[in-house]
Amino acid sequence: MPELPEVEVTRLSFADRIHGARVESVRLGKPLRWPLGCEPARLTGQTVGPVSRRGKYLWLPLDEGGLLLHLGMSGSLRFAPEVPAPGLHDHFDLATDRGVLRLHDPRRFGAVVWSPSLDADPARKLLATLGIEPFDAGFTASYLHQRLRGRRTPIKQALLAGDIVVGVGNIYASEALFGAGIDPRTAAGRISLARCQRLVDAVRHTLQRALQVGGSTLRDFRNAEGQSGYFQLETQVYDREGQPCRTCSAPVRRIQQGQRSTFFCPGCQRR
DNA sequence: AAGTGGACCTGCTAGC
DNA sequence: TGCTAGCAGGTCCACT
Numbered sequence: 001m002p003e004l005p006e007v008e009v010t011r012l013s014f015a016d017r018i019h020g021a022r023v024e025s026v027r028l029g030k031p032l033r034w035p036l037g038c039e040p041a042r043l044t045g046q047t048v049g050p051v052s053r054r055g056k057y058l059w060l061p062l063d064e065g066g067l068l069l070h071l072g073m074s075g076s077l078r079f080a081p082e083v084p085a086p087g088l089h090d091h092f093d094l095a096t097d098r099g100v101l102r103l104h105d106p107r108r109f110g111a112v113v114w115s116p117s118l119d120a121d122p123a124r125k126l127l128a129t130l131g132i133e134p135f136d137a138g139f140t141a142s143y144l145h146q147r148l149r150g151r152r153t154p155i156k157q158a159l160l161a162g163d164i165v166v167g168v169g170n171i172y173a174s175e176a177l178f179g180a181g182i183d184p185r186t187a188a189g190r191i192s193l194a195r196c197q198r199l200v201d202a203v204r205h206t207l208q209r210a211l212q213v214g215g216s217t218l219r220d221f222r223n224a225e226g227q228s229g230y231f232q233l234e235t236q237v238y239d240r241e242g243q244p245c246r247t248c249s250a251p252v253r254r255i256q257q258g259q260r261s262t263f264f265c266p267g268c269q270r271r
Numbered sequence: 272a273a274g275t276g277g278a279c280c281t282g283c284t285a286g287c
Numbered sequence: 288t289g290c291t292a293g294c295a296g297g298t299c300c301a302c303t
Contacts, residue, residue: 002297033297074296219295221296
């Protein structure tokens, strides 16, 4: 589910409401990707600080350390004053005096991990390999060009890897490459500086647009208030195999790259 | 070092 | 109708 837009939309939908809340109890369901890393009882009585985001991770600061959250493939968060009894896939509840923050995650690739700080393990290690934020001023054509140099991996996989720029997942990688007019199979290191500029612009534009419309709800994504996103209604290529390109009418193609589906328009995107 | 493939887990759907 | 194969928004790890 969640790429940068969905994670950020989620953050914005509950950060202000949970800021200053006092933790009353913690409930754990089935194991997630990693263990919590502390006694749940240790969190009670602590106050929640301002929620921030790094890549697809959320950081929930507490008086002592904080919680690093990841939504994996199928995770979503809700924050509400009243929640129903936990369902089969509700694997983490942080009950506060302002409401319950609940992680719903059927596939359990998500995680909630306590860390003493962002600069200490385990958070430090999990964030160590992350690339630059796409809206950071340092994400420029020359930065991208330099980081792609020498890489023979297809550009789609280089974007997805997250060590150059974060937040671009499978939907937005295909969409951004369409926006830049670049064939996803192009060797990353053979993309010119001028095309890197187009790609930087396209990544930002794609993510910004997705943010504006609340992210993508392909199956079950909802923000922490339970509202869905609408970007899936305006994808140019993602999940549109065989349908006419909105620009040139050529049928959109689907290929496999690194065991993931990639969608592109053979008419609009060139090597 | 960079590239590749498998692993984690559950649910849904297309096709037989 | 019922089963199975294949696919799904992520990313870590082992191996070449």
